[in-house]
Amino acid sequence: MDIPHIWERPLKRCSGRLELRHFSSSAGTSRTSHICLGSPRSSFLDFFPRELPALVSSQWLIESLFIHEESNVAMKEPERHPVFLLDATWEEDSAFGGYMQHYKRGHIPGATFFDLRALCAPPNSRLSCPIPDACAFEHFVSNMGITNKSHVVTYDSLDCRYAARVWFLFRVFGHERVSVLDGGFRQWVLDGHEVCSEEYNGSCLPDQTEPQPVLLSPHPTHKFKAALQPNVHINFTEMKTLVEKEEVQIIDCRPELNANEERLSAASVNLCAMTSSTTSSEFPSLGLIKGAIHMPFINLFTPEGTYKPEPELLQEFEKAGVDLSVPAVVYSQRGISACTVALAAAICGAPNMPVYNGSWTEWQALAPHSLIVTGSTI
Secondary structure, eight states: OOSSOOSSSOOEETTTTTEEEEEEETTTEEEEEEEEEEOOTTOOGGGGSOOOSSOOHHHHHHHEEEEOOOOOOOOOOOOOOEEEEEEEEOOTTTTTIIIIIIIIOOOTTEEEEOHHHHOOOOOOSSSSSOHHHHHHHHHHHHTTTTTTOEEEEEEEESSSSSHHHHHHHHHHHHHOOOOETTTTTHHHHHHTTBBBBBBBOOSSOSSSSSOOOOOOOOSSOOOOOOOOOTTTOHHHHHHHHHHHHTTTEEEEOOBBBOOOOOHHHHHHHHHHHHOOOGGGGGSOOOETTTEEEEEOOGGGTTTTTTOOOEEEEEEHHHTTTTTTTSEEEEOOOSSSSSSHHHHHHHHTTOOOOOOOOSSSHHHHHHHHHGEEGGGGGG
């Protein structure tokens, strides 16, 4: 994905804040904004709204983070806001995991890099993105300065799948104060907002040119306490029982196939327009889980990569034959794209759609043939 080269615009640090100058070429004017940066030492996390949206816009983020300085008004000390911004960009085929190619090249001011590769890709797992244990997650996010009172806003520079994955992980461990930036970094840039390449204090990764292990403090200053929510994700044994009993709707959200397991050109074009990182492993292969309803996750997005409006999302669920008032489980190829569907369901008022984390990668390896549908019967 090509991002306009705008991170060379003036940006500097000033008295614990970032000062940004915004330019309007059409109006020939500029204004100054100040962003309040969350710090493990600050106490602003004690203030937060009671109800937080699952999806937020760049305008919402601007209003939450920035205080504008009028030309004829003296700058007052900015209010503190309960937003902890995370850049969750991950390129799974890269040794850098998205840090060098994306975060270091440009990110939203104040964002901390969230290294999914380090947290969720242990070398001995059969899954590409397993759920970490509670202690590992607690220590990882506590080291970043995140507490149970933080409002986490996550985004990525690709196609929202990894931002949605971080949203899902926080909910797995009982943290409901989490939102996804609609359209991610791409939409932020297209909306004309400032970016920077300076690493924010508190990132999990050091500033370096070679990939290194994540540096974690043995005793984080602020403690995040995980509370595992079993209703947010499904393991293989639970999924097998659900499939055998035919008690819930099962959604396969991988991109479309025809009866001969060939990729549909329309789906391929749409997917390529959304992301530069999706590989052939995201496309269905060798069948579906028995009884699954096929609803490609790409149908939930506009050509620009933002979620469709809620009424259109509801239409997509209805068109696929999914009733959001009835229990449903979603899976994908590896459990990552499935998180975008769970997020869409939350946007539509159904916040408790669990993800089968092992997804097709695990299912095709472990499930009996009687619970797999292949070939022309798809």
